[in-house]
Amino acid sequence: MTDERPGTTSPPAAGHAPVLPAIPAETTLLAARIRELVEAGVHTDVAAEDLRAAAEHVTAATELLRERTREEPLLLSYLDGNQVSVHNPVEGPGNPLAPPMVGLEIDESGATSSTALLGAAYEGPPGRVHGGWVASLLDHAVGRAVAVAGHPAMTVSLTVDYRRGTPHGVPLTINARFTGKEGRKVFATGEIVADGETTAEASAILVTY
Ligand SMILES: CCCCCCCCCC(=O)SCCNC(=O)CCNC(=O)[C@H](O)C(C)(C)COP(=O)(O)OP(=O)(O)OC[C@H]1O[C@@H](n2cnc3c(N)ncnc32)[C@H](O)[C@@H]1OP(=O)(O)O
Structure with a gap:
């Protein structure tokens, strides 16, 4: 995490992605509509001709979006005062793949807490979130927590204990905290x-x- 604040244009210390002063509302809107499309797509039971008609609409939307593209999909911006990757696959409000993980709170000890609501499109075992997505939420949360603690770092080892099924369609709270540092290793x-x-x-x- 860098110390840029809304309104500044300097690039982040750890990367080259452009920093937007705010996330365009339409970027968030499009991602939200695509998430709804994905959920509708996994739940739908319409007839084959309606599936084909829907696919043609999606093709038209894809062609419209491809009319002008950036080389670098990753953009950084600010949400609730915190820097976020607009297109990050876990927290990015502009990435339809992201649930997204939102509402970052940091308590007085530096521990972080966020929420996410994953729909049926994330299902692994029946009624439960796929384990890979469970790990993704936790990987992102620990990365965020160490960045908040002033030690931005990449995960080299992540051990996940799956205690019980993580339900989909239910708000999840994802907590994480920095616990220590040894040389370049951060825990x-x-x-x-x-x-x-x-x-x-x-x-x-x-x-x-
Ligand atoms: C601001 C917003 C933040 C939002 C959060 C974003 C979260 C994103 C979460 C992710 O997706 S992280 C991406 C997944 N991780 C990676 O892609 C990292 C892949 N690994 C690497 O690229 C390299 O391992 C890395 C550059 C991180 C380190 O390589 P180096 O060659 O610089 O380090 P080195 O291998 O010498 O290891 C440094 C220390 O770590 C130790 N280490 C490395 N891998 C380890 C391992 N697997 N287990 C335990 N220790 C390990 C290693 O022994 C050594 O310990 P010592 O300093 O005590 O000698």
């Missing part, structure tokens, strides 16, 4: 809580860059 833990129960816990080693 963090995190967990996901659903309906008051911890569903998965993570222990991570990250390396500063």
